[in-house]
Amino acid sequence: MPDTSSVDHLVRLLRLFTMETERYISAFGTDNEMHRTDLNALGAIMEAGQSGDAMTPGRLSRRLQLSAPATSALLDRLESAGHVRRVRSTVDRRRVDLELTDTALDVGRALFAPLAKHLRPAIERYPAEQRALVAEFLTEVAAATRAAADGSTDATATKPRK
Template identity: 50%
Template sequence: MVDNSALVRLLRQLTVETDRFAEMFGEKQGMHRTDLNALAVIMDARWSGEPMSPSRLAAALHLSASATTSVLDRLEASGHVERVRSPHDRRKVELRVPDKALELGRRFFVPLDEAFTRAWEGFDDADREVVARFLAASIDATVAVRAGLASPPRHE
């Protein structure tokens, strides 16, 4: 039986290893960690079908408007992000990852995706459902604790 502390250690080890992997990509591309996080948030928005705006990105990363502008300037200069006018409201700006940048990311990350696929071959659909629930619950717990720590203390 795997106890909770063992799960916490394994999850922490996975986080460290995936962070190291992402940092390798960042180093090769001359990107800051915040740039990598921004790129991930923008790509996740793309997969969900929700357009990403600079203000939504700032909120997601807990950055000021000026810090977000700096991140976007770097990402745009390196060709990883484009700022385009919304087709629905020309006053709004949407952030997109161009195909060339997506292909660059694929070349780096596909080997990891393939390794994960091989590693997970022994898990059936029921196992994967449990793992997905575990990961979603772990993400939710992390977000909740982070939000609680970020909230100003109440004076009673």
């Protein structure tokens, strides 16, 4: 029986969760005739909007690790499908911001509602203080994963709990 509290076991479970999430999103993309990159872009734009940050083509390019021409082709595809609008920034008229349309939000709901339906009961089994600890853990894991993807050599970028 594995030591369920070991770091290696937790890393394995995170890898399993990531693989299952990838499989779920891939199936959704196939069913809806959308490229994985399209779904990643919509997710990145949505996340930026929810955190109050404007998403620009340049930021999206860096976030998805795409070249400028590939990002332009991606945005052209999303714009022609009615998922994204390019609008002049209200802060800096030289900048172009990306906005999701209602169509894109419908795609997001169709993608995440079934997942949330299945995740919610698993999450609700735990008391609020344990969910807060899990939220802190996942926030730090996401930051560590982002640091690894960005090529950071500092493996202690996130501060461990005491």
